[in-house]
Amino acid sequence: MRLLDPPLMPEDTAARMDWFVRVRWLAAVGVIAFAAVGRSVLQLKFAITPFLVIGVSIALYNTVFFFVGRTSGLREKWGDRFAFLQVGMDILTLTLLMYFGGGIENPFISFYLFHTIIAAILLPWRKVALQVLFASVCIATLATAEFIDIVPHRRIGGLLTVDFYASWKFVAVSVFAIITTLWVAAVLASSVAYGMHEREKQLEQSNKALAEQDRTKSRYVLRVAHDLAEPAGMITSCLKVVTQGLTGPIPDKAMHMVERAQYKSEYLGQLVRDLLSLSRIKAARKIPKTEVDLPEIINQVVEEQQPRIVEKSLVLEKHLPPSLPPVYGNADAIHELFGNLVANAVKYTFVDGRVELSASNTDDVVRVKIQDNGIGIPEEALPNIFEEFYRADNVRTEAMDGTGLGLSIVKQIVDAHGGTISVESRQGKGTAFSLSLPVAVKSDDQS
Numbered sequence: 001m002r003l004l005d006p007p008l009m010p011e012d013t014a015a016r017m018d019w020f021v022r023v024r025w026l027a028a029v030g031v032i033a034f035a036a037v038g039r040s041v042l043q044l045k046f047a048i049t050p051f052l053v054i055g056v057s058i059a060l061y062n063t064v065f066f067f068v069g070r071t072s073g074l075r076e077k078w079g080d081r082f083a084f085l086q087v088g089m090d091i092l093t094l095t096l097l098m099y100f101g102g103g104i105e106n107p108f109i110s111f112y113l114f115h116t117i118i119a120a121i122l123l124p125w126r127k128v129a130l131q132v133l134f135a136s137v138c139i140a141t142l143a144t145a146e147f148i149d150i151v152p153h154r155r156i157g158g159l160l161t162v163d164f165y166a167s168w169k170f171v172a173v174s175v176f177a178i179i180t181t182l183w184v185a186a187v188l189a190s191s192v193a194y195g196m197h198e199r200e201k202q203l204e205q206s207n208k209a210l211a212e213q214d215r216t217k218s219r220y221v222l223r224v225a226h227d228l229a230e231p232a233g234m235i236t237s238c239l240k241v242v243t244q245g246l247t248g249p250i251p252d253k254a255m256h257m258v259e260r261a262q263y264k265s266e267y268l269g270q271l272v273r274d275l276l277s278l279s280r281i282k283a284a285r286k287i288p289k290t291e292v293d294l295p296e297i298i299n300q301v302v303e304e305q306q307p308r309i310v311e312k313s314l315v316l317e318k319h320l321p322p323s324l325p326p327v328y329g330n331a332d333a334i335h336e337l338f339g340n341l342v343a344n345a346v347k348y349t350f351v352d353g354r355v356e357l358s359a360s361n362t363d364d365v366v367r368v369k370i371q372d373n374g375i376g377i378p379e380e381a382l383p384n385i386f387e388e389f390y391r392a393d394n395v396r397t398e399a400m401d402g403t404g405l406g407l408s409i410v411k412q413i414v415d416a417h418g419g420t421i422s423v424e425s426r427q428g429k430g431t432a433f434s435l436s437l438p439v440a441v442k443s444d445d446q447s
């Protein structure tokens with residue numbers, strides 16, 4: 001039941017509280033349903049109104065918790081106290097239900113166990129102990145008050161034939177049994193929760209350390225790529241001078257060798273540039289962001305690809321609504337992102353093919369789709385295309401050049417913007433990349 005799946009990371013307080021609120025909706029319905037079934041199906045005799053009122057009250061106070069939980073700032077400000085208040089309210093409500101449903105004789109008295117376990121998951125040990133103490137006092141007070149007739153006993157007609165609530169032995173043994181059960185459960189659940197909590201903390205620390213190590217590695221690659229960029233560029237320029245005949249004629253065989261060397265040095269240059277981009281974005285903890293006009297960037301990117309588009313006689317269509325809001329991002333990174341996607345669409349589409357760029361937006365995100373009718377991506381390659389250095393088999397057999405880093409760069413940039421990217425493709429039919437980037441919100445608190 002997805003709705004009630006407990007959060008995988010109980011460390012995440014917000015997720016835990018949401019889960020707690022979801023479970024309580026079920027409890028509100030459950031109280032009303034149990035009362036209705038008890039009356040109509042089991043033919044038990046009891047006043048149903050208190051149960052209906054309590055069921056509705058649970059839903060009402062849960063609505064308050066729901067909204068408070070969603071009000072940013074409040075939940076953080078209250079911290080544990082918010083969970084403490086909720087568990088306390090639930091124990092009080094359960095005690096009322098017990099009172100209207102036969103007191104100590106009510107079989108649902110074991111439900112205090114749920115509250116104990118929930119408290120152990122949500123709260124530190126001292127507060128769990130306070131809640132269990134509160135539950136114990138509630139149970140003992142109710143049973144004693146009914147026994148000595150301070151409050152009237154509300155029996156459930158048709159359930160028991162004997163008035164157990166009036167037997168001091170029954171009351172003493174039952175109260176003792178339930179209270180010890182609660183304390184034992186609290187200790188066990190708290191120690192399990194504590195162990196989990198500790199392991200999660202360790203995991204979080206290890207993740208942070210790994211991320212830092214990854215950044216260190218990226219900084220190292222960045223330095224190496226940076227040092228390689230200049231000689232790689234220099235080699236290409238020198239070889240170009242030779243292949244363009246500016247150094248005078250050279251024998252055909254030698255020319256062939258120099259052309260091959262130039263081709264490989266251009267590939268080397270591209271590889272170094274891609275490594276630079278990838279390691280730069282991976283090494284950064286945060287990238288500076290401002291309002292970015294997407295159509296302007298897309299138009300620039302298309303302009304840069306124009307020679308290749310003309311060379312391959314491609315039809316390039318753009319559908320960019322003029323009302324598109326600016327996105328919140330880094331203009332250079334977004335330029336690179338679209339540069340890679342459009343370059344791929346152009347590269348992997350045959351002569352006379354078509355490339356289409358379209359955009360739309362909601363209040364929160366701008367969506368862009370880059371679609372081509374090129375060679376497509378084999379189905380089995382789709383899960384891997386964002387991995388570093390991965391290239392699908394079909395592009396390699398078609399001898400199309402590439403470093404296999406373009407889409408990894410794209411993915412890193414999308415992630416750094418809190419965006420999403422997905423791909424749909426059919427081999428031989430074409431490919432569509434859909435991505436979303438957050439709309440720039442007009443406020444001063446963006447960082």
Ligand code: ADP
Nearest residue numbers: 344345348376391392402403404405406407431
């Ligand atoms: P490359 O330098 O090989 O283009 P990328 O990381 O940009 O590296 O892309 C990874 C792989 O994804 C490519 O090698 C290719 O197999 C596939 N791919 C990416 N874009 C397209 C596209 N528009 N059409 C077909 N295949 C694509």
